[in-house]
Amino acid sequence: MPTEPETRTGMVYLVGAGPGDPGLLTVRALELLRAADVVAHDELVSQAILALVRPEAELLPVGRRHGEGAIGYRLHPEVLARVKAGRTVVRLKAGDPLIFGRGGEEAEELAEAGIPCTIVPGISSALGAAAYAGIPLTHRMHSSDVTFLSGHDVEGSQSLTDWSKAASGKGTLVLFMAARKLSANLQRLIQAGRSSETPAAYIASATTPEQHVIVGTLATLPGKIQYVDLAIPALVIVGDVVGLRERIAWFERRPLAGRRLLVARARPGLSAMAAELRALGAEVLEIPEVEAVSLSGGSPIDKALARLHEFRGIVFGCAAGVDAVLSHVPTLDLPVIAVGAAAAQALSRHGIASAVALRGACQEAVGEQSVFFQKGSFLLVTAEEGRPNLRHELTKIGAEIEAVAAYRYVHRMPTAPLPPIDLVILPSSSAARTILSGDFGKALLGLPMAAIGPQTEAAARQCGAQSVVLSEADSVASLVSLVVSMVGKL
Numbered sequence: 001m002p003t004e005p006e007t008r009t010g011m012v013y014l015v016g017a018g019p020g021d022p023g024l025l026t027v028r029a030l031e032l033l034r035a036a037d038v039v040a041h042d043e044l045v046s047q048a049i050l051a052l053v054r055p056e057a058e059l060l061p062v063g064r065r066h067g068e069g070a071i072g073y074r075l076h077p078e079v080l081a082r083v084k085a086g087r088t089v090v091r092l093k094a095g096d097p098l099i100f101g102r103g104g105e106e107a108e109e110l111a112e113a114g115i116p117c118t119i120v121p122g123i124s125s126a127l128g129a130a131a132y133a134g135i136p137l138t139h140r141m142h143s144s145d146v147t148f149l150s151g152h153d154v155e156g157s158q159s160l161t162d163w164s165k166a167a168s169g170k171g172t173l174v175l176f177m178a179a180r181k182l183s184a185n186l187q188r189l190i191q192a193g194r195s196s197e198t199p200a201a202y203i204a205s206a207t208t209p210e211q212h213v214i215v216g217t218l219a220t221l222p223g224k225i226q227y228v229d230l231a232i233p234a235l236v237i238v239g240d241v242v243g244l245r246e247r248i249a250w251f252e253r254r255p256l257a258g259r260r261l262l263v264a265r266a267r268p269g270l271s272a273m274a275a276e277l278r279a280l281g282a283e284v285l286e287i288p289e290v291e292a293v294s295l296s297g298g299s300p301i302d303k304a305l306a307r308l309h310e311f312r313g314i315v316f317g318c319a320a321g322v323d324a325v326l327s328h329v330p331t332l333d334l335p336v337i338a339v340g341a342a343a344a345q346a347l348s349r350h351g352i353a354s355a356v357a358l359r360g361a362c363q364e365a366v367g368e369q370s371v372f373f374q375k376g377s378f379l380l381v382t383a384e385e386g387r388p389n390l391r392h393e394l395t396k397i398g399a400e401i402e403a404v405a406a407y408r409y410v411h412r413m414p415t416a417p418l419p420p421i422d423l424v425i426l427p428s429s430s431a432a433r434t435i436l437s438g439d440f441g442k443a444l445l446g447l448p449m450a451a452i453g454p455q456t457e458a459a460a461r462q463c464g465a466q467s468v469v470l471s472e473a474d475s476v477a478s479l480v481s482l483v484v485s486m487v488g489k490l
Contacts, residue, residue, distance in 0.1 A: 010037070010083040012110055014103050016096040016122015017041075021132075021207035022048045023278075024123050032120065033057075037087040040079045044094035044233055046208065058082075062091075074105040083115055094233075095125040100150055100176045125235060126174045129206035133213050134249030135237055137172050142240040145171035151178035151185055151236070167192035172239035178202070179230045183222035189238065190218055199242035204234040209258070209283035211251060215242060254281030255484045261285070262418075262444070263425045264435035267409060268292055268320065269342065273427060273476045277483065285421070287435060289412040292320035294327050295384070301406040304379055305329055311402075312376025313337055317390045319346035321381035324407040326350050337378070339390060373399035384408040385430075413440045422490060424449040425483060426468075427476070429459040436463035450486055452479045 013032050018024040025033075030052060033039060039053050042063030050059060062076040075091075083089050097103030097119060110117040126148060130137050137146045147166050166173055167189045175185060182202070190196050196219035204212045210232075216224045218238065228234075251257065260283045263274050268290040277284050295301055305328050308314070313335035316322050319342045325332075336352060338344035347353070377400040380391055384405045394401050411434055424447050426432040432451065435441055436459075445464045451457040453474040460468045469486060471478040 009115060010085065010087045010089060012079070012083050012115055012117045013088075013090045013120055014097045014107060014117060015090050015092050015120040016101075016124075017045045017049050017092050017094050018123040019095055019125040019128025019132075019207045020046055020049075020205065021128070022046070022052065024128060024207060025049065025052070026120065026122060028120050029122060032090050033092070035088070036090040038079075038082045038089045039092055040076065040082070040089055041092040042094050045092055049092075074102070074109040080109075080113070080115075093122070095128075096122045099124050099126070099148065125206060125233075126176070126237075129203040129235055130174075130237060132207045132211060132251045133201060133203050133237070134245045134247075134251065135201060136241050136244060136248070137174070137237070139241050139244065142244070143170060143172045145169070147171060147173050149173060149175045149185075151175045151181050163188045164192045167194040170240060172237065172241050175236040175238070177233075178236040179204075179225070179228070179232075179234045182225065182236060186218045186222060186236075186238075194218060194238075198238060199240060200236055200238045201242045201245065202228075202234060202236050204228065204232045206233075206235070209260070209281075213245070213249075213252075215245060251281070254279075256487055257281030259283070259422045259487050259490075260419060261423050261425055261483065261487075262287060262421045262435075263427065264431040265290060266411070266428060266430040266434045267318070271427075273425075273480060276476070276480055277425075280480075280484065282487075285418070287414060287418075291410045291412070292324065292383070292407045293410050294324040294407050295405060296328075299406075300404045301325065301381070302328065304402070304404040308332075308334060308379070310377070311379045314379045314381065315339065315390070315394070315401075316343040316347070316381050318343055318383075320383065320407050320409075322346035322350065325381055326352075328406075373397055376400065377402060379404060381406045413438075418443070421447055423447065423483060423486060425479065426451045426456050426460055427479065428452065429455045432456050432459040432465075433463060436460060436465060448486060448490070450479060450482045452476075 015029050015032055017029065033053050036057050038058045038060055040060040040062045041050060043061065044063065053059060060078055062078060079089055079091060091106065093101045093103060095101060103119065107117055107119060138144060149161055149166060186200065196217060198218045200216055200218055200221045202214040202221055202225050214224050256277060261277055262285045263271060265271060265286050271286060274284045274286055311334060314332060315337045317339045322343055323346060332352060336347060338347055373394060380394065380401050380403040382403050382405050391401055391403050424444055426449055436444060441463060446466055449460055449465055449468045451460055451468050451470050454470065457468050457470045469482060471482040
């Protein structure tokens with residue numbers, strides 16, 4: 001008689017997503033987002049963080065906002081269903097899961113059900129908001145203690161908060177979920193003995209490009225926020241330390257703070273330039289989405305790999321080429337040359353060590369190994385309609401090169417309307433043609449643009465761009481400097 005299949009129980013990770021800035025995710029949180037079968041997330045987790053989830057994972061919204069009514073569960077039933085089906089679930093919660101995040105309640109239910117659970121702390125919104133607002137929670141001259149309070153605390157005998165204790169002394173107070181009952185809660189503090197002149201700061205959308213800080217006192221702050229959107233997550237910091245913001249505030253003083261930039265791209269992967277622009281304060285949109293698709297079915301790369309023994313070595317200039325070739329052949333029994341860190345890292349992921357790893361600018365990297373390339377013919381793996389730069393540099397030093405396309409790029413333009421854009425950045429001629437051609441690009445042609453080199457500028461103008469400024473040098477550093485200069489004049 002056949003037996004019933006054994007039911008496999010999955011695993012739940014209660015993970016803190018931090019206060020909003022994707023750069024404040026912990027390393028462990030990022031690892032789990034890239035490995036989970038299901039990511040069950042709060043409403044407050046940003047799209048920028050959810051974009052880091054691996055494409056194959058299921059995104060499951062299970063959060064709720066204030067005012068949506070009482071709930072009859074601790075852990076969302078859909079989360080329980082997924083984990084009982086044997087799936088690995090990341091329960092992603094804004095801030096830290098154990099600080100006003102109901103993570104303790106959810107962990108209790110998992111323990112009662114016998115479901116394995118791991119808790120991964122996140123940077124609390126209190127810490128993120130204070131740091132990005134330029135308000136130290138403690139300071140040798142102003143405060144030696146911090147108290148976290150819930151802005152949803154009920155009144156009367158059922159209150160869990162000792163407001164008289166919180167109001168005593170000069171320590172820093174942080175009120176979470178503070179907007180809706182702000183006036184009543186600050187009045188509680190005044191009635192309990194805290195001076196009405198105590199500085200207080202209202203911080204909304206902390207650590208994001210939309211961060212907004214309003215400074216007042218216990219007496220004046222409620223009046224100053226009467227026109228703000230109370231649906232936006234916010235907290236309030238109370239104490240003398242708020243007075244230090246005027247000197248310390250750094251977030252709003254960055255050269256690109258409050259600016260929204262569009263970086264055109266023609267290739268997949270993370271952009272180092274976009275990361276640098278974000279560090280300077282900009283909100284950066286990288287458009288379009290790009291996917292590298294391997295060529296198959298009798299493609300030229302199939303034929304080239306069938307006679308791989310004829311070549312002295314094989315050259316890769318990017319990670320996409322590595323992945324495409326190794327989807328055709330499991331091993332490479334000839335010298336392998338990686339140009340750039342991305343190609344070298346991709347080879348390493350596949351367990352292949354580069355015979356030669358060329359780093360730095362293309363011209364410099366190739367020139368350093370010119371002797372190596374003068375001993376036979378080499379197979380250069382490229383994309384369809386790929387840039388000829390690497391082939392040209394190899395040919396200049398006397399290398400015999402056969403360039404073969406192994407993959408192509410698929411570009412996906414956004415379907416939703418774009419928000420207002422301050423500046424368009426064009427890091428290559430192919431990126432310029434990709435973003436500015438067709439119907440999508442028509443709406444961008446009248447915007448100011450920064451281009452990395454003469455070829456990129458020419459490509460933009462051929463597409464109809466009206467205002468294009470050329471960087472002084474053909475480098476990312478020069479392009480970033482140009483962007484800062486142009487934004488300063490807008």
